[in-house]
Amino acid sequence: MQDNSEPKNIERRRFIRNGMQLALAGTLVGVAALSVKKTRASGMVWQIDPFKCVQCGRCATECVRMPSAVKCVHAYNLCGYCDLCGGYLKPDPNARSTAAENQLCPTAAIQRRFIEDPFYEYVIDENLCIGCAKCVAGCTSFGNGSLHLQIRHNLCKNCNECAIARVCPAEAISRIPADKPYQIKGGFRKTPAKDKG
Amino acid sequence: MKFDLKYIGWLIPALAVSLLVWWLLRDPTRQFHESMPGQDNRGNDSMMVKEIVNIGEKFQLFWNTTSDSKASWTNFRGANYDNISANPVQLKNSWTENQPAINWSVELGEGHAGPAVYEGRVYLMDYDEEKREDALRCFSLKDGKELWRRSYRVILKRNHGMSRTVPAVNSDFVVTIGPRCHVMCVKRESGDLLWGIDMVKQYKSEVPLWFTGQCPMIDHNRVILAPGGTAILAAVDCATGKILWETPNPGNLKMSHSSVMPWTFKGKKMYVYSAVGGVVGISAEGADEGKILWQSNAWNHAVVAPAPVCLPDGKVFLSAGYGAGSMMIQVSTSDNGYSVKVLKEYFPKDGMASEQQTPIVWNGLIFGIQPKDAGPLRNQLICVSPEDVTKPLWTSGKEGRFGLGPYLIGDNKMFILSDDGTLTLIKPDGKKYIQLAQKKLFDGSDAWAPMALVDGKLLLRDSKTMYCVTVN
Numbered sequence: 001m002q003d004n005s006e007p008k009n010i011e012r013r014r015f016i017r018n019g020m021q022l023a024l025a026g027t028l029v030g031v032a033a034l035s036v037k038k039t040r041a042s043g044m045v046w047q048i049d050p051f052k053c054v055q056c057g058r059c060a061t062e063c064v065r066m067p068s069a070v071k072c073v074h075a076y077n078l079c080g081y082c083d084l085c086g087g088y089l090k091p092d093p094n095a096r097s098t099a100a101e102n103q104l105c106p107t108a109a110i111q112r113r114f115i116e117d118p119f120y121e122y123v124i125d126e127n128l129c130i131g132c133a134k135c136v137a138g139c140t141s142f143g144n145g146s147l148h149l150q151i152r153h154n155l156c157k158n159c160n161e162c163a164i165a166r167v168c169p170a171e172a173i174s175r176i177p178a179d180k181p182y183q184i185k186g187g188f189r190k191t192p193a194k195d196k197g
Numbered sequence: 198m199k200f201d202l203k204y205i206g207w208l209i210p211a212l213a214v215s216l217l218v219w220w221l222l223r224d225p226t227r228q229f230h231e232s233m234p235g236q237d238n239r240g241n242d243s244m245m246v247k248e249i250v251n252i253g254e255k256f257q258l259f260w261n262t263t264s265d266s267k268a269s270w271t272n273f274r275g276a277n278y279d280n281i282s283a284n285p286v287q288l289k290n291s292w293t294e295n296q297p298a299i300n301w302s303v304e305l306g307e308g309h310a311g312p313a314v315y316e317g318r319v320y321l322m323d324y325d326e327e328k329r330e331d332a333l334r335c336f337s338l339k340d341g342k343e344l345w346r347r348s349y350r351v352i353l354k355r356n357h358g359m360s361r362t363v364p365a366v367n368s369d370f371v372v373t374i375g376p377r378c379h380v381m382c383v384k385r386e387s388g389d390l391l392w393g394i395d396m397v398k399q400y401k402s403e404v405p406l407w408f409t410g411q412c413p414m415i416d417h418n419r420v421i422l423a424p425g426g427t428a429i430l431a432a433v434d435c436a437t438g439k440i441l442w443e444t445p446n447p448g449n450l451k452m453s454h455s456s457v458m459p460w461t462f463k464g465k466k467m468y469v470y471s472a473v474g475g476v477v478g479i480s481a482e483g484a485d486e487g488k489i490l491w492q493s494n495a496w497n498h499a500v501v502a503p504a505p506v507c508l509p510d511g512k513v514f515l516s517a518g519y520g521a522g523s524m525m526i527q528v529s530t531s532d533n534g535y536s537v538k539v540l541k542e543y544f545p546k547d548g549m550a551s552e553q554q555t556p557i558v559w560n561g562l563i564f565g566i567q568p569k570d571a572g573p574l575r576n577q578l579i580c581v582s583p584e585d586v587t588k589p590l591w592t593s594g595k596e597g598r599f600g601l602g603p604y605l606i607g608d609n610k611m612f613i614l615s616d617d618g619t620l621t622l623i624k625p626d627g628k629k630y631i632q633l634a635q636k637k638l639f640d641g642s643d644a645w646a647p648m649a650l651v652d653g654k655l656l657l658r659d660s661k662t663m664y665c666v667t668v669n
Contacts, residue, residue, distance in 0.1 A: 083406060084500065097234035097235065108230075112236075114238045118356060119354075137570075142519050142520070
């Protein structure tokens with residue numbers, strides 16, 4: 001007569017072990033799915049349409065953050081790298097130099113670096129930028145429009161009612177999906193519907 | 198432990214004084230950095246490397262053709278320097294869906310150089326980006342075939358395009374100015390080289406930002422140049438290249454992107470040039486030919502592209518870009534000679550201004566497109582009276598915005614090309630904006646070059662392609 005008790009014990013253990021493994025795998029998959037879901041936020045955030053912005057300067061004064069969560073960003077692929085930069089230099093500057101009296105930016109937040117004749121690179125120091133849009137107005141009027149404003153989401157409190165959007169004369173600020181939180185020129189293009197006005 | 202209160206009485210004032218001293222000595226601006234010149238590490242001008250340029254060294258003959266056409270657009274702003282075609286060909290008042298048709302197109306190097314036309318041949322100063330050559334290209338107006346090319350090697354770096362001047366042509370000669378101030382004169386039909394002048398070497402000219410924009414003038418077989426540097430104006434014999442006269446430049450005026458304009462005021466013929474640093478009127482005839490008649494340094498801006506608009510009553514309208522705005526001056530004569538008075542000076546938002554193109558005078562009124570920094574009127578076509586250029590008689594309105602592109606008049610119709618290749622036809626009028634037709638001709642960018650209108654054919658271009666469009 002054979003003893004069948006040993007095989008029964010092994011099957012029970014295997015059953016429990018397999019069950020534990022399955023539960024663990026399920027938990028891992030669940031956590032991974034939750035993580036993926038979390039990285040794909042379905043919320044909305046405030047952002048500026050650079051093609052609607054009229055550089056009125058209110059982003060600097062109306063934001064609840066001080067200094068403003070609106071910063072100038074630079075689309076380098078649009079920049080002409082000009083020596084006479086309408087976004088960096090005041091109109092009719094005394095000289096094309098880095099002297100304070102020639103700079104348009106009130107906080108010297110734009111650094112100008114010589115690359116090679118006749119090209120210069122312009123880099124924004126966001127810690128100094130107050131979002132006044134003076135450089136954006138200059139670049140838009142006299143250059144390629146590579147300097148433009150964006151709401152920085154590491155600074156923005158995403159208020160239910162954005163204080164700047166309330167007063168923006170061009171209605172350039174609106175909620176956009178949080179998974180695409182920026183509208184950077186170059187990649188983001190003006191749509192034909194937005195052409196007029 | 199016993200604590201004496203009197204020490205506290207001493208300690209508190211001492212602490213307060215220490216704090217006061219600390220506060221007074223502390224520099225609240227210690228983290229500030231001064232913005233001084235030179236922090237961009239501006240380098241030496243490597244564009245001035247002593248490159249040997251043999252002006253007009255190469256020639257290629259591609260094709261030969263004849264033409265019955267007798268009409269011409271001989272230079273920047275046409276034969277009368279007013280951007281109004283005198284050609285009697287009637288042009289259409291409206292366009293159907295397929296009009297205006299593009300006859301032909303030609304690929305060009307990136308730039309904003311416009312064409313000149315003489316009896317069926319189109320002359321264009323191009324830059325060949327592969328060969329790194331300035332190239333005067335001659336095309337057939339009929340079909341756009343390239344007939345010949347006269348070129349020379351000159352190294353340019355892409356800087357908002359390269360070529361940007363219109364040749365000057367007459368029955369015998371074609372004269373060009375290249376991006377780096379190289380002047381070339383060739384025989385009109387054959388393209389044979391006659392002579393060349395490097396204005397940087399000859400006159401110590403300073404190549405303007407974004408390269409030369411000055412278009413040459415041929416006046417009675419003399420080329421009129423504005424080198425700046427050691428001579429503010431110079432006249433060169435077309436046939437020989439001999440310098441006939443030079444106007445000294447004691448005021449150190451510099452070459453701008455503007456072009457020399459002819460003007461006859463109170464019977465005296467003169468050349469007017471809006472330079473960087475001032476505006477001058479220089480005698481064009483008689484014993485004092487080449488002498489400065491009048492000058493004003495009140496007009497002084499870094500980037501000047503529009504040509505001076507000279508009016509019959511002695512007014513000269515000046516405009517410049519980059520926020521400079523405009524100025525109206527009054528030139529007068531007396532027993533002591535000429536005098537200049539500034540009548541008005543203002544920013545773009547306060548009156549007619551122009552960034553690149555030269556406004557047109559038509560029936561005593563001035564037509565022009567406002568720059569982007571002109572406030573609510575930005576990019577609109579406006580019409581003003583010379584008596585008060587700050588009060589528009591009409592504007593094209595919010596829906597009628599254009600760009601930095603060119604405009605001209607022919608057969609009492611005005612053609613406006615927008616940056617993106619949209620052509621608009623309007624009827625010039627002193628009372629209101631009348632739009633007749635509009636069509637997007639091509640998907641273009643930076644269509645800024647001056648146009649030419651010949652025999653019902655409008656020649657225009659964007660940064661890379663030239664088109665011939667039928668408008669009759």
